[in-house]
Amino acid sequence: MKVTGRSYHTIWLNEDRHSVDVIDQRWLPHEFRVVTLRSVEDAAVAIRDMWVRGAPLIGVTAAYGLAFAMRADASDAALDATWSRLHKTRPTAINLRWALDEMRNRLRPLAPDARAAAAYARAGEIAAEDVALNRAIGLNGLEIIRRLAAGKKPGERVNILTHCNAGWLATVDYGTATAPIYLAMEQGVPVHVYVDETRPRNQGAHLTAWEMNNHGVPHTLIVDNAGGHLMQHGLVDMVIVGSDRTTANGDVCNKIGTYLKALAAKDNGVPFYVALPSPTIDWTVRDGVNEIPIEERDGDEVAFVQGRGADGAFARVRISPEGSPVANPAFDVTPARLVTGLITERGVAAASPNGLRALFPEHA
């Protein structure tokens, strides 16, 4: 997607054919910085400290991390150690595990001296597959937007609410929740996006609004509290969010607060869609609320807010009293009964065991 008029991916192999560049997303929306990753440690820090985030982008970054390791030491021991090192950076991210398993399964049968080249090749493929996957998700979601647009008067836009950042910054390109939106733009279907700021880390304000702003998508930033009110007043035609992990029953684990938007959508008859690449489906889990452990993150993410100060420098301000305890669950689970449909690369599935099995019979 476009940044100041030029098209970018979020991660790309450099001309040296072994280091990769990524957008260091910690400085967005205020500064656009690109950094080079060269080692497993670089990749691990980039994932753990959220220079890169979003299930698909984390997966690709980890895949390249494994490739970096293979250049230095392509032994089985190094392969396993690197798998573990990278896996523990974001243990909740199912796609991280998927990418690491995919890489290890591909490399394990090979002679050590063939592993580095194969690792780079496979990492590059995973990146390319992600772009293709997201484009397919986008085309499937675009049909839903087109149907809503057909019910509008001339000049009216389809109003879409999204939570967190399941945008192109969370993937290699297009994004998941945003892919239908970018394709609607491409094809001249008028859309407008309400962007939840997404406390505590403000990925909506920092990233989604920045994406929309740079790519020229009409949008409005709102606090997480506002979506219910907008839906009550008919200002939202559909919700599209991403998913960190979707269960075989169609329960959706996504950024904290997603569940509240799903409840509001249900209460107001607003369709609630989840866009997800099928590798983020966890076929081993059924009841998301009771089975998915929710990552509890550092309370300082709530107690402090980061942004750009009056002097232009980055600053962190404390908003809570010293001594007030903080809880910071990072995700919640939206039960399948609140989900209108799961937009996957193969089509839109009903959020149910049968709906998912129909599209993915190989997991039946």
Add this chain to the structure above:
Amino acid sequence: MKVTGRSYHTIWLNEDRHSVDVIDQRWLPHEFRVVTLRSVEDAAVAIRDMWVRGAPLIGVTAAYGLAFAMRADASDAALDATWSRLHKTRPTAINLRWALDEMRNRLRPLAPDARAAAAYARAGEIAAEDVALNRAIGLNGLEIIRRLAAGKKPGERVNILTHCNAGWLATVDYGTATAPIYLAMEQGVPVHVYVDETRPRNQGAHLTAWEMNNHGVPHTLIVDNAGGHLMQHGLVDMVIVGSDRTTANGDVCNKIGTYLKALAAKDNGVPFYVALPSPTIDWTVRDGVNEIPIEERDGDEVAFVQGRGADGAFARVRISPEGSPVANPAFDVTPARLVTGLITERGVAAASPNGLRALFPEHA
């Protein structure tokens, strides 16, 4: 309630018998500052710029504002002009209008030279009535907490979630939503409070957490997105919020995001209570969603966050991209069907026309 061990009200008449002191709440939770109001303009600025906020405290501040005016000019023209000047500071606040009407109705029949003394007397009564009202609300709400406590195992606390600040800082003392909590503390019923930070102005993080912290109430600060997840996991026994305006049908207009918590409470079988003094009931309005105009506030409240910087000074940081439009509706309406009960000074009413009429037959 207590601040560093000493009991305070939020507003009090000084020994000079004409100026009043208020807690300038803009500096909380980081600094406890008391300022003196002497003129209508002082009172208007204090209300408009939210040095004081909360329906009851705004009402008392406006009442004293009218008293200030009567000292300078006690004519009918001054009475009407001051009513208008103060009313426009927060046009959505039903209690502001109630207090101003109450004062004008009391003063109008009097000779001008009797008005100033009568105004101070009535303002003082309104303040005292607020404390008595909130204590009555607290006792009625306390019965609900006691019933929940009776179902707990020894050592378990009643977990209460609240949104925004309907605390003692929003009133003269006790608060509305917090009155049952403070009385539970007083009477040894073990409670723990989840405090929504309440974006965009963070009244939960700035004020409610500060109140709890100073008064020694066990509490945990959370982002507004987290409440649904906590309720799904049985961590919340009841919700108590305040109300800026309640309709004759029992619809509740309160801080933006209240509606989302009510939906989550309903979905999880958690009782959802609204604590309110009856002057905030607007008997002229029935359908809150369709009839109550919602104040749209400055988008900078969303785009910027205020707090204390690393150097200890107050700072404002921008969290959104320049150029991203912002919408900032300040309130939403929770339909009566989602409300378990309205805790008033006369008792707990069902959120329905009949429920309210039964407690307030004079409005039937």
